[in-house]
Amino acid sequence: xxxxxxxxxxxxxxxxxxxxxxxxxxxxxxxxxxxxxxxxxxxxxxxxxxxxxxxxxxxxxxxxxxxxxxxxxxxxxxxxxxxxxxxxxxxxxxxxxxxxxxxxxxxxxxxxxxxxxxxxxxxxxxxxxxxxxxxxxxxxxxxxxxxxxxxxxxxxxxxxxxxxxxxxxxxxxxxxxxxxxxxxxxxxxx
Amino acid sequence: xxxxxxxxxxxxxxxxxxxxxxxxxxxxxxxxxxxxxxxxxxxxxxxxxxxxxxxxxxxxxxxxxxxxxxxxxxxxxxxxxxxxxxxxxxxxxxxxxxxxxxxxxxxxxxxxxxxxxxxxxxxxxxxxxxxxxxxxxxxxxxxxxxxxxxxxxxxxxxxxxxxxxxxxxxxxxxxxxxxxxxxxxxxxxxxxxxxxxxxxxxxxxxxxxxxxxxxxxxxxxxxxxxxxxxxxxxxxxxxxxxxxxxxxxxxxxxxxxxxxxxxxxxxxxxxxxxxxxxxxxxxxxxxxxxxxxxxxxxxxxxxxxxxxxxxxxxxxxxxxxxxxxxxxxxxxxxxxxxxxxxxxxxxxxxxxxxxxxxxxxxxxxxxxxxxxxxxxxxxxxxxxxxxxxxxxxxxxxxxxxxxxxxxxxxxxxxxxxxxxxxxxxxxxxxxxxxxxxxxxxxxxxxxxxxxxxxxxxxxxxxxxxxxxxxxxxxxxxxxxxxxxxxxxxxxxxxxxxxxxxxxxxxxxxxxxxxxxxxxxxxxxxxxx
Numbered sequence: 001x002x003x004x005x006x007x008x009x010x011x012x013x014x015x016x017x018x019x020x021x022x023x024x025x026x027x028x029x030x031x032x033x034x035x036x037x038x039x040x041x042x043x044x045x046x047x048x049x050x051x052x053x054x055x056x057x058x059x060x061x062x063x064x065x066x067x068x069x070x071x072x073x074x075x076x077x078x079x080x081x082x083x084x085x086x087x088x089x090x091x092x093x094x095x096x097x098x099x100x101x102x103x104x105x106x107x108x109x110x111x112x113x114x115x116x117x118x119x120x121x122x123x124x125x126x127x128x129x130x131x132x133x134x135x136x137x138x139x140x141x142x143x144x145x146x147x148x149x150x151x152x153x154x155x156x157x158x159x160x161x162x163x164x165x166x167x168x169x170x171x172x173x174x175x176x177x178x179x180x181x182x183x184x185x186x187x188x189x190x
Numbered sequence: 191x192x193x194x195x196x197x198x199x200x201x202x203x204x205x206x207x208x209x210x211x212x213x214x215x216x217x218x219x220x221x222x223x224x225x226x227x228x229x230x231x232x233x234x235x236x237x238x239x240x241x242x243x244x245x246x247x248x249x250x251x252x253x254x255x256x257x258x259x260x261x262x263x264x265x266x267x268x269x270x271x272x273x274x275x276x277x278x279x280x281x282x283x284x285x286x287x288x289x290x291x292x293x294x295x296x297x298x299x300x301x302x303x304x305x306x307x308x309x310x311x312x313x314x315x316x317x318x319x320x321x322x323x324x325x326x327x328x329x330x331x332x333x334x335x336x337x338x339x340x341x342x343x344x345x346x347x348x349x350x351x352x353x354x355x356x357x358x359x360x361x362x363x364x365x366x367x368x369x370x371x372x373x374x375x376x377x378x379x380x381x382x383x384x385x386x387x388x389x390x391x392x393x394x395x396x397x398x399x400x401x402x403x404x405x406x407x408x409x410x411x412x413x414x415x416x417x418x419x420x421x422x423x424x425x426x427x428x429x430x431x432x433x434x435x436x437x438x439x440x441x442x443x444x445x446x447x448x449x450x451x452x453x454x455x456x457x458x459x460x461x462x463x464x465x466x467x468x469x470x471x472x473x474x475x476x477x478x479x480x481x482x483x484x485x486x487x488x489x490x491x492x493x494x495x496x497x498x499x500x501x502x503x504x505x506x507x508x509x510x511x512x513x514x515x516x517x518x519x520x521x522x523x524x525x526x527x528x529x530x531x532x533x534x535x536x537x538x539x540x541x542x543x544x545x546x547x548x549x550x551x552x553x554x555x556x557x558x559x560x561x562x563x564x565x566x567x568x569x570x571x572x573x574x575x576x577x578x579x580x581x582x583x584x585x586x587x588x589x590x591x592x593x594x595x596x597x598x599x600x601x602x603x604x605x606x607x608x609x610x611x612x613x614x615x616x617x618x619x620x621x622x623x624x625x626x627x628x629x630x631x632x633x634x635x636x637x638x639x640x641x642x643x644x645x646x647x648x649x650x651x652x653x654x655x656x657x658x659x660x661x662x663x664x665x666x667x668x669x670x671x672x673x674x675x676x677x678x679x680x681x682x683x684x685x686x687x688x689x690x691x692x693x694x695x696x697x698x699x700x701x702x703x704x705x706x707x708x709x710x711x712x713x714x715x716x717x718x
Contacts, residue, residue: 010535027196027361036358037198038301039221039647044573046537051358061438062358062431065511067524081529089525102538104577107531115529 002055003154004064006083009075010100011043014141017167018073019050021145025155025163026054036062045102047079054154073148075141076100077112077124084119092121094148094190096140098128123147123190130185139182146186157187192365199355202326202362203293204229206333211368213260213288214238216248218617219646220267221302222356223295227265228649241643243652244588244617245270249277252290256346257382259374260288261337268296268309273588273618275312281346282316283384283392287376289340291333293349295356298476298508302353302645304568304585306506308477313348313454317396319403320348320454321412322430326360328452332412334368339406343399352476354508355431400455408459412452415460422447424518425468427461429481432474435514446518456484465489472517473497476509536576544704545571547676548638549579551684551702552607555692556581562605562692563598567591567619569611570645570706571638582609589618595633596626605692609636613643616653620660623697627665632695634688637661638676640706648709661699670694676702 005022009015019035026033036051051064066085072093074080080095087093093116099109116122125147131140142164149157161180168176197205204226207215215237217227231239238255242248245266252262266274271294278292294309313320321336323329329351340347380388407413416437426448428436433450441448449464451457465471465485473482473495482497489495496502502517503509515522539546548571556562566572566582567590574581584594591608599606610619615637626633637657643649653660661671670691674684684702691698 011537023196023359027194032361033196034358034360036354039225039357044537044540044570045535047535059360060434061511062354062360062434063510065438065515066522078532079535082532084526085524085528087526091525103533103535105533107533111531115531119526 001154002053002057003071003152004069005052005054005071005073005152006064006069006086007050007052007073008079008083009048010079010102011045011048013075013100015048015050015075018141018145019052021142021160021163021167022052022054022152022155024167025159028163029155029159031056031154032059034059034062047082049083071148071151073144075144077116078107081112081115087119090120092123092151093119094123094144094151096127096144097124098126125189127186130189131182134181134185136178136182139179142179142182143186146183147190149183149187150190192363194361194363196359197326197330197362198225198357198359199326199329199351200225200295200357201229202329203333203349203351205233205364206330207263207291208234208237209364209367210334210337211261211370212237212263212337213370214252214255215263215265216242216251217265218242218245218248218270219643219649220270220295221646222297222353223265223267223293224646224649225356226293241650241652245274246277249274249281249292253277253281253284253286256286256288256290257376258288259376260371261290262288263291263293265293266295267303268294268307269303269305269587270294271309271312278312278346279316280384282318282396283389284382285344285392286340286346287374288371289337290346291336291340291349292346293351296350296352296477298352304587306477308480309348309350310454310477310480313350314480316348317400318345318348319343319406320350322350322452322454323355324430324433324450324452326355326358326362328412329355330362330364332452334366343402343406345396345399350430352431352508404455404458407453407455407457410453410457413457413460414450415464416448416450417442420445420467422468423470425449425464425471427451427464427471427473427481427485429475431476432509432514435509435511436474438511439515439518439520441518444518444520451481456481458488461485461488465493470494470496472502474503474509474514474517537573538576539570539573540707542707543570544640544676544702545574545638547678547681547684548609548636548702549574549581550678551676551681551688552581552609552636553579555685555688556605556607558689559605561603562607563603564607564609565591565594565598567608567610567614569614571609571611574609588614589622592619592626592633592635593622595635596622596629596631599631599633604632605634606632607634607636607692609638611644612637612639612641612653612657613651615657616651620664623661624664626697630696633697634691635697635699637699637701639701639703641703642706642709644706644708648706648712657701666697666699670696670698672699673701673703676704
């Protein structure tokens with residue numbers, strides 16, 4: 001069994017934290033894992049993505065082939081669209097619906113939404129609003145991970161929740177609880 | 191004890207080097223190599239690891255440590271090899287005492303670089319062994335091997351990685367720890383004093399070693415035939431990370447034999463053997479077609495070879511499992527076409543960044559002249575080339591802002607302004623400033639000081655707290671040296687100083703100084 005996931009967003013939105021949580025859970029579960037990250041110049045407010053590959057077998061390439069990704073998890077709707085050619089025909093998209101407009105020529109929001117909805121399996125939610133409404137302003141990315149949890153399959157939501165405890169442990173019990181709450185909010189919202 | 195860790199390729203190199211018993215790591219930050227030195231600084235405080243001023247000083251310090259019998263690692267991004275080249279090439283002539291591994295992190299596709307030069311050419315040029323791991327596990331395992339090889343051949347070894355290995359994480363089994371070498375000073379002055387008489391002998395000895403390098407490649411555990419004894423239409427040579435993209439396309443299902451190369455010089459016998467089993471060869475290598483050219487020469491023009499030179503693989507840019515699959519003639523099925531409603535999202539200077547205020551001031555003053563030219567440099571502030579600022583007219587290499595401004599001023603351009611960051615200034619700007627001072631060049635130099643090496647993630651900057659002293663020491667006149675705080679409220683002061691100094695017919699230096707927003711945020715977070 002394998003799961004090829006593309007994590008997408010804008011520099012600073014916290015996609016590498018999502019990758020860290022999934023990666024930690026995969027390592028604990030004894031899965032093979034490869035995760036290509038973006039460092040350097042593009043982290044300054046540019047588009048960022050990470051290729052995250054999980055498998056019960058050996059993984060060769062650090063990059064995912066076009067037409068083979070199982071899942072896109074995106075902190076931003078246009079950034080989700082940027083990688084649709086990587087999805088296979090049954091692949092899913094889990095994305096924040098909130099646009100991040102730091103460029104003057106951002107496309108019409110409705111056009112982006114229409115293109116996303118035309119894909120067979122898209123889940124789109126206003127995670128920033130959910131985060132604010134629940135007083136979890138820093139955990140929008142973990143809400144998104146919760147939304148995606150059921151699609152990750154190769155890892156159970158429980159395994160991901162345990163990983164959150166490990167990843168945030170050094171920041172204290174409160175931060176762990178807040179992030180587990182955020183995760184559960186996402187999980188039940190889908 | 192063997193344990194499993196999730197490591198970036200860079201971190202695997204770092205831990206491999208720690209476990210191989212290095213006594214020092216010498217480096218200047220540069221994407222995608224920075225995390226190696228950072229990892230050693232964090233995890234092995236007993237190893238000398240302070241950031242160096244530039245790649246050349248780094249390599250020379252490593253050579254000194256080697257002279258004293260200990261093992262040293264040198265890390266840099268590919269363009270850093272150009273800066274270190276003098277020391278690098280000559281370290282192959284002197285040879286080493288303690289092992290030296292020079293790590294060059296190449297950046298095919300130029301994710302964070304101004305070119306995609308292939309560092310393997312430097313290894314070939316210097317006539318030393320090159321290692322190119324394919325996976326994170328190999329990056330770890332190859333480090334003790336590299337240091338042993340260096341000490342056995344008495345030569346530095348070049349280790350080449352690319353961005354996709356450096357910045358990709360995987361599980362790595364780690365364990366075997368070696369002690370550091372004892373102090374053991376070299377007494378062979380004839381090796382180390384490269385007067386022509388000695389240098390000729392040393393170069394002859396380097397040439398004599400070449401068959402040993404080849405023999406080591408032929409029997410290297412890192413060069414291996416993966417499968418296939420049978421005859422095949424196509425054989426594959428997969429170098430370094432290209433091996434992963436080949437294997438992702440399951441060449442075994444098509445009966446294609448694969449020769450994986452991770453040690454150079456290229457293993458000629460292994461390649462000839464593969465060629466004799468096959469009717470043609472595909473050469474997959476990330477970067478420039480170094481191996482492809484050599485094999486073409488080796489097998490003659492009648493033997494069909496596919497690769498980057500023939501267009502079967504793209505001539506530029508990094509390899510991917512997609513373009514490699516295409517070169518193998520394997521059908522590539524995609525379910526969805528690329529989306530319509532996407533636009534590029536280029537990086538930008540952070541909100542609140544001091545460089546923003548510097549460019550606001552420069553734009554304001556430059557607009558008052560018909561032909562103001564602003565020569566930029568390498569760092570976050572290169573983003574001043576993009577909207578909304580569009581301030582700089584050039585960005586070439588570390589330090590070129592000051593020297594290009596000088597040359598343009600020599601030709602009659604006015605105003606001729608240089609913008610350089612603090613770390614870039616100490617890396618390669620100081621010497622150029624001295625040229626300008628000695629020639630009394632009418633240029634205005636802005637050293638935009640954010641107290642860190644910001645673009646690569648906030649490493650210590652070699653000149654922090656020393657810039658006024660450096661400039662005065664080089665000969666900048668005190669009345670033409672200004673320090674300002676780049677904030678919107680100081681705009682009038684800054685623009686007035688700029689106007690005044692542009693009109694001065696000699697070298698002026700203005701230092702806008704305010705801490706980088708990212709390092710400031712990190713400090714505040716850590717305080718909490």
